[in-house]
Amino acid sequence: MSDSEEQPGADVVLEVRGLTKRFGPVVADSEVTLQLRRGEVLALLGENGAGKSTLVKMLVGLLRPDAGEIRIGGDVVRLRSPRDAIGRGIAVVHQHFQLVPVMTVAENVVLGAEPTRRGLFDHRKAAAEVRALSQRFGLAVEPDAVVQDLPIGMQQRVEIIKALYRGAEILILDEPTAVLTPVETDELLRIVAELAERGVGIIFITHKLREVMNGTDRVVVLRDGRVVGDVATADTDEAGLAALMVGRPVVLHVDKEPATPGATVLEIRGLEVDDDRGRLAVRGLDLDVRAGEILGIAGVQDNGQRELVEAICAMRPRRAGTVVLAGREVEGLDVRALHDLGVAHIPEDRDKHGLVGGYFVAENLVLNRFDQAPFSRWGRRDFAAIQRWARQLIADFDVRTPSVYARTDALSGGNKQKVVVARELSRESVLLVAAQPTRGVDVGSIEFIHQQLVAARDRGVAVLLVSAELEELFALSDRIAVIREGRVAAVLDAKSATRETVGLIMAGAAGH
Amino acid sequence: MRPAWVRRRPPPALGVAAALLVAAFLAYAIWGFRAAAVAGFAVRSCTPLALAAMCGILCERTGVINIGIEGQMLLGAFAGFFGAAAFGVVFGVLAAAIIGALGGAFLAVCAVSWRVDQIIAGAVINIVAMGFTTFFYRPGFVIGSLPTWQIPLLADLPLLGPIFFRAQPLAFLTFAVVIGLQVTLFRTTWGLRTTAVGEHPGAADTVGVNVARYRYGNVMLGGALAGLAGAMLSVEITGSFDRAMTAGRGFLALAIVIMGRWRPMLAWTAALLFGLLSGLVNQLNFDQVIDVPPQFVAMVPYGTTIVVLAVFSTRVRPPAAAGRPYP
Amino acid sequence: MNLDRLRPAILPVAAVVVALTIGAVIVAVDGSSPLGAATAIWVAAFSGPDAIGATLEKATPLVFAGLAVIVGVKAGLFNIGAQGQLLVGAITSAYAGYRFAGLSPLVHLPLCLLIGVVFGALPAWLAGVLRAKRGVHEVIVTIMLNTIIFNLTDWLAGGPWMEPGQVISRTPPIVGSARMGRVAGLPTGFVLAMLVTVAVWFMLEHTTFGFRLATVGANRHAAHYAGISVGAVTVAAMTLSGALAGLGGAVESLGVVGRFEPGFNAGLGFDGITIALLARVSPRAVVPAALFIGALRASSSELQAGAHVAPAIVDVVLGVALLLVAAPLLLRWLLRMPPSLSTAEVQFTRGWGS
Known part of the structure; x- marks a missing residue:
């Protein structure tokens, strides 16, 4: 991990060749080929339905490819389950976190590979290991906090620590910024850079071009299950990536006339509403829609x-406030x-x-x-x-x-x-x-x-x-x-x- | 530091148990043998319930709702009795555990492999068990009885001695299972993984915990416990077998699981409270303090269950994945 | 002509055939003649007008019990307490049947039926309210109520409502003005059961109330979004389910038993579950399923006396059939049937939570 002097991109840790997956008549991934190098941040860019999720599932052993091969460190591997994948050093942080809400950070991190002492679960050692990892990568996670009490960004870091605890050398982040604030996103990009610095190969899945440009070394673009681009991030720009991703120039511009607003239809004053757990989620909100x-x-x-x-x-x-509809x-x-x-x-x-x-x-x-x-x-x-x-x-x-x-x-x-x-x-x-x-x-x-x-x-x-x-x-x-x-x-x-x-x-x- | 999934579940069974103990000794000091009789009745009648509730805890903590406990108990009672009649009591008890585990295996196959609705699968176990035990029942068999063991010194304790330290083997087994489960669920790797499987099987699966294996294992182990609970009724307590002799205890056990918040010691305490309530009504009836028809005495635990659940149900939280097939 | 309409029947019929075969094997292993058992069933259930009448009488409460379970399942509720609700309907209607003597049959009989319906609905309503307001699972509550009701009726029939001067725990006989006889050889109760079946089918398939019920059962969140009150539908569905079970009990008392006697109605509610599943939760298939089970039930004494087979063999056969219907993969594997996606399996458990 410490030989970061080495030229990043020198050795390939993960190679995918001709990977294909069909669901009945639908081809989810067709002949996907890509390489991930040690210490590299690789963006996997594509629209919804482009085949990103299927590819990830094959990489972590949740789906079996119909054709093609996966090589890790040069060896062809067959991944039958997430356990196989972890054994080979591949870990994924899913969009929906795979964390048990009622358990602590430390328990979640060590689950499946728990330290024991005299036959009993060694909670103290688990907490110590989490603390050590957290400090080493600057993650600032408290091992004894209960997961359901943590903000989303923090839960995501717990997932990352989980991967690191298992000795992951290849980390796949599946749409990691969808749930984050801009500040948390910047923080995540910093963490990703830190991990790469220490030799972890990272596949960063996203459909947000800005993040690709800011935080990755290379981009692989998927469209309709095929690789349509594989370029160094420095050699491309947002417009080029967007065109590759969609297959045509994107029109996110909607043709519309200027609005001619009329009377106020919805008038909200001092609205307070609880969430499912009975905590105040809307706290004195005012809003008008015309x-x-x-x-x-x-x-x-x-x-x-x-x-x-x-x-x-x-x-x-609602707990308090007024909602007036058309008077x-x-x-x-x-x-x-x-x-x-x-x-x-x-x-x-x-x-x-x-x-x-x-x-x-x-x-x-x-x-x-x-x-x-x-x-x-x-x-x-x-x-x-x-x-x-x-x-x-x-x-x-x-x-x-x-x-x-x-x-x-x-x-x-x-x-x-x-x-x-x-x-x-x-x-x-x-x-x-x-x-x-x-x-x-x-x-x-x-x-x-x-x-x-x-x-x-x-x-x-x-x-x-x-x-x-x-x-x-x-x-x-x-x-x-x-x-x-x-x-x-x-x-x-x-x-x-x-x-x-x-x-x-x-x-x-x-x-x- | 205690693990989170222990720490976050008040109230502690220990506190309730201590309060019960103090109350019991007070009652014993005041009413003497009557209090002892009530306490003895309570423990005896709640022990099969407690063991059956351990089945429910094991199953539900791992994510499988088992409403077939009643049927598994009935099968256990049947196999226990006729096994004992044919080859002796030890064989009978083993047969009860095995047939209970087979019932669990059926539920596990349905729930885990075939994704059948778990409540229907449990109902099927109950109906099939009722049919089989009635059809194959033959009158006129007698069996030997299980010995009564006592633990030296402890058995001589006032009040507690005769109740907890002088008992038959399956009762001792129940005490051991309750305490053992309490420790293993909250202190071992197995317990941590079981909790994870019942709360969030996806999380367990992605870190390599085999969800299906945990569910099969725990549901079958639970089934064996339910079978033993049935054998306790037929072989250990009554020495006979009757059609439908479990009389709804398997269902009561389910309610005890909820009242015990899926924790072994707390569930045992809940079962004990049931026993005490029934014992008290019995004793008052016996002493002609009150005059309640026996049918009403029989209703006590069931009515209590409804009231207790109506009051507390919004405050308990079952394992999040209970009843849901995975994947 | 349209064979596709019969497709859903393949699985249950296959399950019944396999179950009967296994039953025959068990009878043979047990040392009796399967042929003798089959003959006994034929003689007792189908051999003449009396036998057929007996089968119809046995099937009648089963139709109601089956409908009761189906109405619950449609709304995503498992009314395992049809048994208890049926008992309440049976004993209250019997009480009204002997107590309110002297009324015109035109008043007395409907009154007795109504009393059975209302009191049968009562415990189910309670379970529905506890589910909707407190989130207590209806399975637990209705099971608890089953035992409570069993004890209550046992006490009533052996105490306050016991026939004077008798040693057996049972109510006095229901007077003639409240009895349900036969119309053109058909038991009136069975005719009523057919009418109610059609009504329930119409309600579920053609009315907005049925749509509300099914929407709550299929997706509570979407029902909430669509402005359907999930709580109100839950209470209504449970109450209706209990009313149907109560009506079944009343018909049993007024039409078949002629009084209330503990033990006479044992197991009817659980047969309701079997019927609901055999019928694949469709009211249209309830009558045939109930007739099948009714025929088996009607033959119990003939099985015992004529073929020397314990009548509990019926429970064994039904248990196996239920098992096969509940676990269709097992049956498909047994019969080498191709897996099918179109015939959706019954699935309504949402766990213990609300």
Whole structure:
């Protein structure tokens, strides 16, 4: 580890040759070839569905390749399980952390390779080892803290220590910055550099170009399961990478006329809402959304966005504050009453809240209107009317489904999202609450959904857009409200605001 | 420093047990043999429950809900009795453990390998066990009895001696299992991994803990304990077998698991409280202080369970992955 | 003509055939004649109008029990307490049947049925409320209630409601105005069971209430999002489930037993679980499944007397069938059937949490 004098990139620690994986007729990865050198930070760049996750699963033994080989330190290896992979020095930090919430940092780190003393688990030694690793790599993790009490950024470091404890020489970080604040992201990039300095080879998976440019040595670009580029980071730029990644020049620019905002539709004052664990997540939030504008909510994940959205839509009780919709306090109204007042809601998690996976597409298209005419009369459902309506929406919103009687969970992510969007935008509404409307959706569907949101705005709907993607917020919003620790820290005009300003306010750095 | 998953689960069983002990001695000082009778009844009646509850703890901590404990106990009682009738009591007890473990294996196959709904799989065990033990039951067998052991000196302690230190083998086994599980769950690598498998199987899997193996192992071990709990009823306590003789104890054990917050000592304490309550009602009835029909006496633990769960259920947190197939 | 409609039946029918075969092997190993057992079942269950009537009578409460379990499962609830709710329905309707003598049959019989329905619904309602408001798992509560109810009815039938001057614990006979006879040779109770089956099917498949129920069962979060009150549906589904079980108990008392006698209704609730699974949680298949089990149950004395086979063989056969339906992979492997994705397996456990 100490011979960092050596030229980085001299020896290859991991080599993948012609790796292919099919799922039925779908080819997830096709002939993927790449090399990772000792002490190198390699960016693996690609869109959702480009084959990054499948590749990672093969590298850690969760999936078996159909063809091709993986070489570690020159030897061809067959990885049958994560245990095999760890044995070979490959560790991965998943997007969803693989940590047991009720156990301590030290317990999580040593799990599966625990120190023992006289047959019993040696907690003291575990804590000491974690502390030592934490100090060596500057991670500042407290071994006796319980994981569920730690912030996300800290939990991620626990995952990194877990990998280091197991002697990982190849560390795969799967979309590590998706859940981090800009400040935490910078910190992570520093840690990654530190690890590389000490000889760890790192595969950094992302679809954010900025991070690739700032923190990696080399980039491999995947598109539709194939490697379409393998270049030194210094020899490329963001535009070039973007074109490679998408296969055509990206238009994140949405054509829209200037907004013509009308009266205030949604007026929130002093809102306080608890999260699932009963802690205050929204803490005295004020917000106005006007008819005919898109108000974007920017913020680091878990700063009260979810609770705000659910409280507006009456899915979550509020503790204090007022919510006035079109001049009327909506206290005490339930989800359905708000729906009838014209609140449309594209929920953040379509599979959890937005759809019933086992239902036909047609049933999901009337999920929150099933008991209204013409879909039912006198409590009896009218399947003919439902079917007619479903056919109409499928055509209007370009939902690619074999039939209105296809099971919804058989559709792709983009088409599932279109089902939700179609349902919510196909009726008269005054307020549209759209949470992460394009998460996990293909590029074509993103453009379509963006157009629909702008069209809703132009019809005079007040749109509240919550998104984790700054690109999306800047492309769509007329005003951007930055949320931090459950309060609106600033409201900016989208045309004049810069990404840097928003990022700083999100992180709490600026004097807002 | 105690591990987190111990530290974060109040209240300590030790405190409750100490309070019980003080109360018991006070009662003993005041009412003498009556208090001793109640305490003796309590421990005897709660011991099979406690052992069955250990089955529930093992299964659920590893992520498998076992509502087939009742059936596994019944199979154990059946195999224990007829095994004892054919080849002697030692064989009977072994047979009970084995058939219980087989019931556990069935549940594990369903829950782990076939991803069958765990509650349905458990219900199947109960129904099948009832059918088999009734069909193959033959009257007219007698068996030898298990010896009563006593631990020298300790058995002579007032009140506690006859209750905890003069008992039959399976009762002693139960005491050992409860204490042993308490130690192993919270102090060993196996316990740490079991907790991880029941809370977040994905986390355990990615660090190389074999989730399926842990689930199979623990559910089968639990099944063996349930089988032994059944044998305790037929071979050790009554020396006979009756159709449906477990009489819902397996279900009661499930409730005890919840009240004991998935911790062995606390579950034992909960079982003991049940026993005390029943024993008290029995004794008061016997002394003609109160006049309650026997059916109402029989209802006491079940009614208590509902009330206790209704009051406390929002405050307990089951293992996060219990009932969910993995992967 | 449309064979596809019968596809879902393949698995349960195969399970039953395999289970009957295993039952025959067990009978043979036990030293009796499988053929004799089969003959006994035929004679007792199908050989003439009386036998068929007996089968229908046995099947009647099973239809209700099966429907009760199905209504729960549709809403994601496992009502393992149909047994207890059935007992409550049986004893309360029997009480009303002997106590309120002198009423016109037009009033008395519906009143007795209604009492069975209401009191059967009561414990299930309690379980539903505890589930919705306190997050207590309905399986635990209904199991506890089963034992409590068993003891309660035992006490009532041997105490306050016991037939005077008798040694057996049972209520006095139900008077004629509350008895359910036969219509054109068909037991009235069975006719009622068929009507209720159609009603439950219609409710589940064609009404908005059925859609609410199914949505809560399929995805509680989406139901919440869609403005369906998960708590209210939980309570309603449990209550309805209990009402159906209670009605089954009432029909059993008023139509078959003629009074309440402890032990007469043992195991009906658990047969309800078997039926629900054999029927693959579809009300349309409940009647055939109940008839099958009813036929086996109707033949128990003939099995004992005619073929010298312990009637518990029926439980063994049902247990095996249930096992095969619950673990379809096992059956597919046994029968070398190809795995299928279209026939979704029953799965509704969400763990202990709410």
